[in-house]
Amino acid sequence: MSFIDLDRCFQHLNLRFTRIVYDTYLYIDFSSIPKIQFENYFVKSNVLNDYCRQVRLAKLGDWGLKYFHRSIDIEKFVHLRSIKLECFDEETFDDFTQILLKLSHMKCLSSIHIEFAPVLDLPTETLNVLKSLLSLSNLKTYILNNCRCPIIPEKNENKSNIEKLRLCLRSLSDFSVLSQCVPKIKSLSMNLRYNDNFQSSRYPVTLHELPWLQTLEIRLKDTSFDEFEEVLKQLSNLKKLSFTSTSIDYINGQRWQHLLSCLPVLKVFRFNVYLHGLSESLINLQVMCSSFQNNF
Template identity: 25%
Template sequence: MTKIISKFEHLPNELLLDILGYCRPRDLFISLFNLNHRLNTLIYSQSINIDLGNALPKYLLDVYYKSVLYNAREQIHCLRLSDTYGRMKRFVINNKQLEINFEIRKNILNQVKYLILWDPIMTSLHEILNYANNLEYLHVTSIGTARQTPNFSDRLLKRLFEMKTLKRLYLALHDSIIFNTDIDINTSVVHLTLNGCYMQHLAPLLRRLPNIQKLNIMCYNRPNLYSVNPENFDYSLYDGLTDCVPYLTHLVLHITHTPFFEIKILLQQLSKLIKLSFSSLLIDDYSNGLNWENIIENHLPNLQKFSLFINEAQIPTRTQIDLIKMIQSFSSPFWHRWPVVIEYYIDSISKKHLMLYTLPSQKDSIRTYLYGVQTQTTKQIFDDDYLNCNKVVKDLDYKKVYELHFTLHSNPPSNILLPNRIYTNLKSLSFSSELNDSGSYDADIILNDLKKIFSTSVLGKIKRIYLYNRIYPINFLSKLLNLLPNVQSLRIDASLFSISTVLTRITSLTIDFNSNVKYKSTDILRQMGTFLPNIRYLYFELKDAQDIYIFLIYCLRKLEHLLDIHMTLHELNVRIDQQAFMSWFNEHKLLNGLNNKVQVEFGGDDNRLHISL
């Protein structure tokens, strides 16, 4: 007779290990740890990923400090920290604010292999790097100019290049990294993503990365800082670069205000490239297909994948654009494997915007216009036989597009709509408005046109709507929400907030109260409580610190599913008085029966507030 397994601990080790791999760290060390020696042994064999970022409620953060980190200290391989509300700063300060002592925290950092840091204050980042001596992967994302990045980024790159175990590095800072010549050669880094480097520092940087295999980098040149041309250019900058990066096969290069001839000089030195993705904010000579064909055929013999994206949004009025000539330069048989699309918008006043890109599109977010875009594509030039045999490829042309951003203008040059395309993974629609009058468009016409561009199934997949600026057609928001039945997240200016239908699917709401247009806070709060019953995440962008109290009193009482409230003050010199707020909040908790799980965190220079419930 087959033995019936009726208890969890009767399962074999192989199954238990598989089950434990799906458990959260707090489940392992609060629910299962110390039940018996066997379970402890299996738990200790797990590699643990710890996320102490903003998504973790404050009361659970305290639970991790008290009951999880100490017991898991020898097996934490991946750690995520955030400084938006000072969590990262407190983690590296030698004091007794936390439930786990400083030596244990240092030991955890010393053995972590993967470290993800969100919005760090640079002083905190440098402190962490003093103890994280065995990193293989470091990911740093900074989101605001208040994070002090430029003051310390020169020391940062030097420190990172001294780390001999680091293999993958991701730096997304809000300004260009400062490069100094005293930076050492690093032989361990094989993947580098750097969201900010001056163009003149790219070659010196590469010379210090002899084993680099994949590079994703944004390079800046300040416009009109100085004139660079083939006659005065220092060609020695790139001499011999081929021998310095023998393993570089994947390059994603974003540039601004860099002349084409310099990019040509660079690519001539990178003959081992297998994959090249290039984007520019200037048309210049980048929009000539013959130039790219010459480089690829003569200097990049191993290239298998190529992506081009040119996006100049502010074309001078004196610049003449010949779309036919431009598209014909990409019409040779060479371009059959990488078809090209041109989208050109020009209004009657001064607006000229051109995008040129290869298919399939490699961008996850695209800014365009609902009306008036002239479109050209080499698919109209190639043979029908080629198009037919590539039908599957056509269906994947916009597979990576996650968000579309439309701009509405008062006087579009025509009512021509964007072509109907297949967006298999589109999840977000955002709108910017340059309208002066809400009567410039009819909301019903716009919505009908959206239905022409997108299939019903695509509209049903939209999860997020973002409306920037203040002036939109009358009832645009409410009608848009009716068109998109599965929206879960909404961002909007306070003056536009007008909802009259119950929307149970929306769980995340961001409201910007910074405009000068008058609004009634009580009306907005009433609509939230009546028509958005399932709100879990609230984000308020405010000007007046006193508004915090008004909104909190209502939201904490009426929104029964609320989990998180984030409030940010954007006015200069407007700050939250922590002592006064905590005195009021503690009294409010007591009077309204809120439990101890409801906690507060402050961030920035006392201009951010986070309440987790």
């Protein structure tokens, strides 16, 4: 819905359009509206009160977060199904967190997509609210893009209905706990980021059964091939696998060939390894990959 259409509607300059708006669902990209116009139409006149029940999808830019915390009650969008947020600045953390708290009470939400600046370190309060959103009863899609801070699930967490998920974890041990919380997951993208305060489990990583998981995208660095192999063998229903690492240990054609043979329905395999600061004498990709006979 463009700003011009909104202007005509809010000023009642096009009665036919206004009548259609009252009878249909709206997607409003608030981030595309000029800031001064946003303040005039949405903050000062508060015209959204007349249309909030029609809004099904919304997108909020970084600068608009404070308005939806301080001037506009997003909880009035009682039928909101999908929302996309942008969090690029530490100065918006408080407003961003308060909006997340409101979203955690919106039972109709089925999709949350949040874009972060890659360099942001989120405060603990924000991370806790992000984790709580996993339990929203109708949430099917939950995307935390470029989030570098691990969302740490807890054992015995309430079961989620999420089918598509992207987030950051500390390790495959966290994935084990997460698997208990998302039994209906179909597509999972995760970035594993160890930190100095975390100790990986010495015990085998056992996943809760994930019969619907068909697409896995994983990015890791400090995880051993042994541990990764152990986990992947438990996901026999995978059809798409995308793997990214910065460790030379994963360039092993024979081992990958054996591992992929344990995934009988796999159709798509993408493999990326980024190596920096290694002597060319240590790397011979032709030799390393020569035994890789699978058709991927």
